[in-house]
Amino acid sequence: MRKSIQAVLGVVLASAIFSCGTSTTEQTFDSSKLSKMSREEVEKVVEAFIMAEDSSTIEIPGGFFELNTQLILDNKKSVRIKGAGMDKTVLSFRNLKSGGEGVKIVGNNITVEDLSIEDAPGDGLKAQHSDGVTFRKVNVTWTNGDKSKNGTYAIYPVQCKNVVIDQCIASHSKDAGIYVGQSENIIVKNSLAFGNVAGIEIENSDNAEVFGNTARDNSGGILVFNLPGLPKSDGKGTKIYDNDILNNNHENFATPIGEGPNGNTVTMIPPGSGIILLAAKEVEIFNNRIHNNKTTGVAIASYQVTGFPAEAPNWSPYTTDVYVHDNAYERKALSMPDLTRELGQLVSVHNAYGPAKTQDIIYDGIWDKAISETIDSNPMRVCIQEAGIENLHFTRFYLMEGEDNIESFKDYQHFQNCKINVATDVSAIAAL
Amino acid sequence: MKKKNWKADAYLILVAVTLLISCGKNEEKIAALPEALLEETATGIFPYKKLSTYGFFAGELKTLTPKDEVTFYKPASSLFTDYALKSRFVFIPDGEQAQIMESKIEFPIGSILIKNFYYPEDFRKPDGNRRIIETRLLIREDDGWQAYPYLWNEEQTEALLKVVGAETEIRFIDYSGKDQVVNYIVPNKNQCKSCHNQSETMAPIGVKPQHLNNELDYGTKKENQLAYWSGKKILAGFEGADAHPAMIDYEDQSQAIPARAMAYLDINCAHCHSAEGPASTSGLFLTYDQTDPLKLGINKTPVAAGKGAGSFKFDIVPGKPDESILTHRMNSTEVGVAMPELGRTTVHQEGVELIREWILSLPQ
Numbered sequence: 041m042r043k044s045i046q047a048v049l050g051v052v053l054a055s056a057i058f059s060c061g062t063s064t065t066e067q068t069f070d071s072s073k074l075s076k077m078s079r080e081e082v083e084k085v086v087e088a089f090i091m092a093e094d095s096s097t098i099e100i101p102g103g104f105f106e107l108n109t110q111l112i113l114d115n116k117k118s119v120r121i122k123g124a125g126m127d128k129t130v131l132s133f134r135n136l137k138s139g140g141e142g143v144k145i146v147g148n149n150i151t152v153e154d155l156s157i158e159d160a161p162g163d164g165l166k167a168q169h170s171d172g173v174t175f176r177k178v179n180v181t182w183t184n185g186d187k188s189k190n191g192t193y194a195i196y197p198v199q200c201k202n203v204v205i206d207q208c209i210a211s212h213s214k215d216a217g218i219y220v221g222q223s224e225n226i227i228v229k230n231s232l233a234f235g236n237v238a239g240i241e242i243e244n245s246d247n248a249e250v251f252g253n254t255a256r257d258n259s260g261g262i263l264v265f266n267l268p269g270l271p272k273s274d275g276k277g278t279k280i281y282d283n284d285i286l287n288n289n290h291e292n293f294a295t296p297i298g299e300g301p302n303g304n305t306v307t308m309i310p311p312g313s314g315i316i317l318l319a320a321k322e323v324e325i326f327n328n329r330i331h332n333n334k335t336t337g338v339a340i341a342s343y344q345v346t347g348f349p350a351e352a353p354n355w356s357p358y359t360t361d362v363y364v365h366d367n368a369y370e371r372k373a374l375s376m377p378d379l380t381r382e383l384g385q386l387v388s389v390h391n392a393y394g395p396a397k398t399q400d401i402i403y404d405g406i407w408d409k410a411i412s413e414t415i416d417s418n419p420m421r422v423c424i425q426e427a428g429i430e431n432l433h434f435t436r437f438y439l440m441e442g443e444d445n446i447e448s449f450k451d452y453q454h455f456q457n458c459k460i461n462v463a464t465d466v467s468a469i470a471a472l
Numbered sequence: 473m474k475k476k477n478w479k480a481d482a483y484l485i486l487v488a489v490t491l492l493i494s495c496g497k498n499e500e501k502i503a504a505l506p507e508a509l510l511e512e513t514a515t516g517i518f519p520y521k522k523l524s525t526y527g528f529f530a531g532e533l534k535t536l537t538p539k540d541e542v543t544f545y546k547p548a549s550s551l552f553t554d555y556a557l558k559s560r561f562v563f564i565p566d567g568e569q570a571q572i573m574e575s576k577i578e579f580p581i582g583s584i585l586i587k588n589f590y591y592p593e594d595f596r597k598p599d600g601n602r603r604i605i606e607t608r609l610l611i612r613e614d615d616g617w618q619a620y621p622y623l624w625n626e627e628q629t630e631a632l633l634k635v636v637g638a639e640t641e642i643r644f645i646d647y648s649g650k651d652q653v654v655n656y657i658v659p660n661k662n663q664c665k666s667c668h669n670q671s672e673t674m675a676p677i678g679v680k681p682q683h684l685n686n687e688l689d690y691g692t693k694k695e696n697q698l699a700y701w702s703g704k705k706i707l708a709g710f711e712g713a714d715a716h717p718a719m720i721d722y723e724d725q726s727q728a729i730p731a732r733a734m735a736y737l738d739i740n741c742a743h744c745h746s747a748e749g750p751a752s753t754s755g756l757f758l759t760y761d762q763t764d765p766l767k768l769g770i771n772k773t774p775v776a777a778g779k780g781a782g783s784f785k786f787d788i789v790p791g792k793p794d795e796s797i798l799t800h801r802m803n804s805t806e807v808g809v810a811m812p813e814l815g816r817t818t819v820h821q822e823g824v825e826l827i828r829e830w831i832l833s834l835p836q
Contacts, residue, residue, distance in 0.1 A: 137639070138813065303774050
């Protein structure tokens with residue numbers, strides 16, 4: 041115990057000297073240069089959403105639209121909502137005084153493309169209970185200097201089927217930039233998420249492929265979570281490949297800086313996390329470039345690490361059936377793990393390579409004792425096959441006997457000689 | 473050269489004035505609604521542009537005096553909408569009947585629910601001068617319910633269909649004699665469904681047996697509302713008050729706190745927070761008959777609450793209302809934090825107090 045306090049103090053001191061939290065308010069383009077649309081032109085857009093007919097296109101011309109009411113498309117089929125380009129058509133919800141999101145979509149076969157959404161007080165672009173949702177070249181962001189005022193999710197399909205997110209940009213959200221929740225059949229590709237707390241998150245969802253994206257400068261790059269107590273209880277089947285997961289060292293602003301985490305799981309993410317799995321099931325992570333994430337490249341964790349009640353019907357807190365292979369890792373020489381969140385402190389203090397060493401892969405090592413007495417048989421089926429793994433920083437923790445008895449190991453061998461078949465199939469929506 | 477400058481200046485001033493005018497609040501626009509729309513005949517093809525075209529009311533429109541075929545009703549509890557008072561009516565086509573189907577009432581095509589939102593000048597004299605803000609119609613069309621909001625003019629002579637929503641400032645004197653100002657937001661047509669939503673189908677909220685299975689003062693007599701409807705031959709399936717569920721009025725102080733709290737949560741939250749509502753994503757279900765602690769939010773972490781969670785971990789911490797996200801969000805007027813998301817720009821102090829008391833009473 042004393043040793044660990046000393047270690048913490050040492051690390052705190054060192055980190056106070058070297059590793060300051062980073063923050064960015066970078067914008068993809070300057071929307072203030074666009075011409076402001078008149079009240080009539082704005083109302084026309086509101087009306088177009090309300091009066092939309094099936095199989096129609098809502099064209100929104102270039103310009104800066106300041107809305108004071110939500111844009112809601114309700115229960116329509118085959119509607120295309122099209123702007124003049126993400127740097128030309130901007131829907132600003134800065135003046136919205138009531139309503140949970142800026143744009144809300146309910147319907148089947150709905151496409152939103154070529155526009156930007158700014159400064160929604162809640163979520164930017166939400167789709168719910170929809171079958172067939174395509175978001176293409178949509179940019180959702182917040183322009184507040186004070187990021188604690190930003191909204192929750194930028195791009196937010198939830199309880200949907202057949203979701204394609206393609207060439208989108210999501211930035212500066214207080215939770216996840218691209219968040220797909222309680223959905224099935226999902227593609228997130230060729231998109232950019234930066235400056236968010238979480239870049240891209242797949243939560244309680246089935247059959248998802250996340251590829252060709254860049255997740256940079258978030259607190260956490262790409263997340264696969266299963267949270268308890270939701271109507272869609274446990275999701276499974278996610279592939280994460282060919283992504284650039286870089287410099288996800290942004291301070292965690294999901295709660296005001298200096299305040300600790302609240303009940304939102306995202307508030308616990310330690311800055312410097314590349315990929316985080318939490319109570320995830322059947323995940324394959326391959327061919328990604330995982331560079332310069334100061335805490336860890338990949339974190340494999342069970343829900344117990346949150347400290348929240350970990351029981352719910354039809355849901356398991358364990359992360360199981362994980363296959364991590366053929367990724368490229370880079371650690372910056374002078375980087376140091378986060379100390380603002382418990383998970384960051386765990387890595388800083390207890391990793392197997394010495395205080396304040398950035399990790400490439402961490403595994404919380406929490407397993408279900410009903411399956412096996414020891415972890416040596418790899419009961420949660422976590423498989424890691426990385427070339428040159430002996431040169432990577434891999435830490436397995438032992439956390440199951442309380443904070444005073446934390447241990448750590450470099451024993452990647454236990455997780456090496458296996459392979460997990462993660463089955464996903466998104467071919468039916470690949471052409472959308 | 474000089475002259476040209478003067479012209480440019482004048483032009484700039486003109487632009488500035490135009491901008492100023494066009495930046496004015498919608499309320500100015502409401503007052504200026506053209507009377508030219510006034511020629512409208514009742515074709516039977518809804519919606520009409522004018523509220524008066526429906527012919528619900530006898531005499532001066534603003535008195536809201538129902539004609540015989542229009543029936544006054546009042547649910548046991550009422551959704552809080554910035555202290556606005558509401559008067560509600562139902563119209564059922566001649567010769568048709570609504571039908572009680574277990575926990576629902578099915579309405580025949582052509583039925584119309586009429587809800588008027590108004591503020592008395594002085595809440596201590598609720599029957600004195602008042603300003604009607606909007607009248608919302610839910611019309612049962614061939615393919616389901618449709619919502620149509622009508623905005624009243626300043627003169628209170630007419631209300632016109634306004635699908636894109638509006639914003640208007642309301643001043644009144646509250647029950648304690650204090651001056652109040654509310655920035656009232658009229659929802660746009662599709663926002664109506666943010667609340668009136670059962671599995672993505674537009675649905676009424678107040679006209680369910682449990683909300684109407686109670687006595688109402690009809691002026692000439694007091695009678696159970698469902699019995700009154702049955703007597704008027706506009707409702708079938710009523711088998712006596714005891715045969716149907718009945719909710720209490722959360723304002724009824726003679727009732728127990730838990731029952732009042734559940735009645736409050738049901739009418740204010742459960743339209744979204746139920747398995748069939750838009751907030752099913754949260755797993756927080758607040759119907760009056762909910763008994764599962766996790767679904768009620770007890771020691772339940774939020775999912776997508778964002779800044780709504782404040783500095784708190786759980787929706788409800790038994791015994792600790794000041795550490796519960798539920799009361800935190802009820803107590804806020806900040807968009808993104810405030811719950812419900814629509815219809816409220818002020819805090820419902822009495823509601824917060826009730827829920828606080830209830831959480832205090834929960835066993836730790």
